[in-house]
Amino acid sequence: MYVLVNLIHRCRKPLWYHVPLHLRERHVAIDDVVIVPLRKQTIVGVVVDIRVALSAQDRCHATKDVIAIQTMPPDRFYAVFIKKIAAYYQCESIYFLMRLRQFLNKKRSVECASELTHVGSEADATVHLTQEQQAIVEQLKISVDRNIFECSVLHGVTGSGKTEIYKALMHHTLSLKKSVLFLVPEVGLALSFQKKLAQCFSAEVLYGFHSSKTIAEKKQVWHVLVAQRPVIIIGVHLPILLPINNVGLIIIDEEHASHYQEQRHPKINTKDVALIRAHAYNVPILLGSATPSVASLHNVETKNWKLYTLSERFGGHFPKIKLVSLTDKKKRASFWISNELYMAIDDRLAKKEQTILFLNRRGHSFFIQCTSCSFIVRCHACSVSLTVHEHGTLSCHYCGYTMREPTLCIECKSEALVKKGVGTQQLENIIRALFPSARVARADLDTTAKRRTWEATMQAFTAGDLDIMIGTQTITKGHNFPRVTLVGIIWADIDFHVPFFNATEHAVQQLLQVAGRAGRSTPYSDVIVQSMTQHDVLESLDERLYRSAWYVQELEKRRLTNFPPYKRLVELELKHTNEETVHQDALELVLALENYVAVHGLDVDILGPAKPPVYKIKNIFSRKIYLRSISFQVIIVLYKSVKDHKRPSSLFFTPNPQQ
Numbered sequence: 155m156y157v158l159v160n161l162i163h164r165c166r167k168p169l170w171y172h173v174p175l176h177l178r179e180r181h182v183a184i185d186d187v188v189i190v191p192l193r194k195q196t197i198v199g200v201v202v203d204i205r206v207a208l209s210a211q212d213r214c215h216a217t218k219d220v221i222a223i224q225t226m227p228p229d230r231f232y233a234v235f236i237k238k239i240a241a242y243y244q245c246e247s248i249y250f251l252m253r254l255r256q257f258l259n260k261k262r263s264v265e266c267a268s269e270l271t272h273v274g275s276e277a278d279a280t281v282h283l284t285q286e287q288q289a290i291v292e293q294l295k296i297s298v299d300r301n302i303f304e305c306s307v308l309h310g311v312t313g314s315g316k317t318e319i320y321k322a323l324m325h326h327t328l329s330l331k332k333s334v335l336f337l338v339p340e341v342g343l344a345l346s347f348q349k350k351l352a353q354c355f356s357a358e359v360l361y362g363f364h365s366s367k368t369i370a371e372k373k374q375v376w377h378v379l380v381a382q383r384p385v386i387i388i389g390v391h392l393p394i395l396l397p398i399n400n401v402g403l404i405i406i407d408e409e410h411a412s413h414y415q416e417q418r419h420p421k422i423n424t425k426d427v428a429l430i431r432a433h434a435y436n437v438p439i440l441l442g443s444a445t446p447s448v449a450s451l452h453n454v455e456t457k458n459w460k461l462y463t464l465s466e467r468f469g470g471h472f473p474k475i476k477l478v479s480l481t482d483k484k485k486r487a488s489f490w491i492s493n494e495l496y497m498a499i500d501d502r503l504a505k506k507e508q509t510i511l512f513l514n515r516r517g518h519s520f521f522i523q524c525t526s527c528s529f530i531v532r533c534h535a536c537s538v539s540l541t542v543h544e545h546g547t548l549s550c551h552y553c554g555y556t557m558r559e560p561t562l563c564i565e566c567k568s569e570a571l572v573k574k575g576v577g578t579q580q581l582e583n584i585i586r587a588l589f590p591s592a593r594v595a596r597a598d599l600d601t602t603a604k605r606r607t608w609e610a611t612m613q614a615f616t617a618g619d620l621d622i623m624i625g626t627q628t629i630t631k632g633h634n635f636p637r638v639t640l641v642g643i644i645w646a647d648i649d650f651h652v653p654f655f656n657a658t659e660h661a662v663q664q665l666l667q668v669a670g671r672a673g674r675s676t677p678y679s680d681v682i683v684q685s686m687t688q689h690d691v692l693e694s695l696d697e698r699l700y701r702s703a704w705y706v707q708e709l710e711k712r713r714l715t716n717f718p719p720y721k722r723l724v725e726l727e728l729k730h731t732n733e734e735t736v737h738q739d740a741l742e743l744v745l746a747l748e749n750y751v752a753v754h755g756l757d758v759d760i761l762g763p764a765k766p767p768v769y770k771i772k773n774i775f776s777r778k779i780y781l782r783s784i785s786f787q788v789i790i791v792l793y794k795s796v797k798d799h800k801r802p803s804s805l806f807f808t809p810n811p812q813q
């Protein structure tokens with residue numbers, strides 16, 4: 155018996171392989187994943203054809219044996235689903251199967267899983283849903299029962315008890331012998347949710363599937379899926395690609411998070427893929443957030459999506475918000491700490507209450523500059539300045555390159571070097587100097603290698619063993635710290651000027667999420683928002699005004715500028731090691747696109763080519779072009795007309811790009 159195998163190697167034609175006798179006990183089928191030899195490697199492929207015998211010509215090429223056949227969990231919709239996402243991302247189906255199989259790759263080293271105590275389902279009986287929660291659960295249960303594709307947005311203010319709704323729906327779905335896919339935007343959140351859910355679901359039904367899990371744990375999930383047991387799977391990106399025959403509900407928490415888009419090409423957006431999956435499988439999907447995305451809220455208005463609201467916190471009250479300018483000339487102990495913030499921190503320390511200080515920049519300061527010749531120390535491989543870190547090192551946040559901090563200017567040898575901007579490390583030093591008796595910790599996640607320290611800090615803070623926690627965006631989402639009564643936002647407008655259509659949306663969501671950490675279970679709390687410039691967005695930095703004030707204004711801006719959700723947007727990125735080459739390729743690509751649009755009378759705007767703010771990473775230069783139209787299908791037609799043109803640069807396609 156022979157199988158024709160589509161190999162993961164790009165530009166390779168499918169090859170015939172012989173299936174040895176010992177593998178034939180298992181029925182081989184089209185779309186099965188197989189491991190085959192190719193030169194000196196063993197690689198993954200997908201079966202695209204099966205023959206009992208081959209023509210003499212084909213047989214002389216089929217000299218090698220299949221090494222192993224992967225048992226795929228049964229899933230009747232899987233092939234259709236994978237084809238749909240391959241069409242959406244304009245890439246080969248095999249790419250997704252390769253991603254899926256990566257976890258069986260022995261080379262990847264992963265940390266040990268954290269200890270979990272499963273209490274089981276009895277403990278859950280103590281929670282009584284509020285009337286508001288119960289009403290929402292009852293509505294959503296109907297969609298789960300009926301097995302219908304339905305998108306629902308759960309807009310629940312911070313601390314309103316969205317998790318209790320998820321839990322009730324999980325219980326219900328499992329009771330129908332169906333599985334739940336529960337996705338969160340970061341591994342840290344996946345870990346903390348798994349801990350929370352372990353209090354009410356047994357180890358037989360609750361599984362994590364993400365980069366912090368060991369290969370053995372992931373294989374266990376695979377076996378459970380092969381056995382078709384109803385389960386809850388928590389993860390970030392990978393679970394959405396798992397074959398699950400009995401999936402009955404998909405929940406996307408923090409649905410506004412841009413982290414659902416992967417960093418590397420093809421930039422898969424797990425939320426978008428989940429929507430495609432829910433549609434293909436005819437199951438309901440629930441998108442929860444305290445700050446729902448503009449796109450989702452707009453779909454409620456235009457596409458019949460359901461909207462459920464939790465407008466009150468379960469315990470605690472909303473914080474009082476105070477705006478403070480950093481540019482006033484008042485005398486203060488440190489430029490970065492206004493007198494208002496200083497006094498508020500002092501007050502919390504006296505009352506033994508906790509404070510969070512948020513600054514969305516890692517490192518000590520932004521960069522080093524020479525005041526004599528204006529030279530800035532930059533990365534040799536990326537188009538960014540090096541960030542100053544503690545202990546006299548400079549590092550590149552894009553490629554990881556580090557060097558010793560210079561004592562003289564590299565250009566003019568002057569000693570007049572100054573550090574500009576502020577990062578969390580410097581903020582920590584400032585706070586320690588201003589409040590020497592306070593117990594202070596910094597929780598910004600540089601790399602996954604530091605995840606253990608990060609988790610320990612989060613735990614110590616939750617337990618009340620710290621007074622002040624300083625952090626970047628990793629502390630903003632989802633975490634519940636009951637004793638926090640003060641949140642200080644050090645530099646609120648730092649990310650307002652990023653040149654991307656939804657930059658303000660992300661900045662506002664982030665600020666509201668961090669502000670939402672205050673007053674989770676106390677009658678009073680404060681958020682002090684420091685900023686360099688006046689910005690009308692800061693005036694409506696109250697989550698209760700999110701839909702009525704901020705969203706309405708933002709939507710109007712999008713309408714006037716023709717950006718999503720009014721039009722569909724696709725990003726084309728060209729990459730090459732030579733800047734002149736990528737530049738030429740981008741110009742030619744735009745010409746070809748414009749030509750096709752003119753000849754065929756398509757309604758598509760072509761924006762660019764643009765040199766991105768960071769146009770070189772690891773010595774690879776890039777240029778971007780945006781395609782904008784009412785119709786995604788028209789954009790695909792246009793893209794297909796240029797996709798396979800010969801050009802030195804690589805071309806990447808990203809639908810619905812996030813910043």
Ligand code: ADP
Nearest residue numbers: 282283284310312313314315316317318468634
């Ligand atoms: P959200 O995810 O909406 O920010 P959480 O789900 O974390 O909020 O809920 C905030 C707090 O309120 C948690 O400590 C949670 O246990 C509690 N809570 C919410 N609803 C209930 C309920 N019905 N009964 C008991 N506690 C609840």
Ligand code: ZN
Nearest residue numbers: 524527563566
């Ligand atoms: Zn100089």
Ligand code: ZN
Nearest residue numbers: 533536550553
């Ligand atoms: Zn670099």
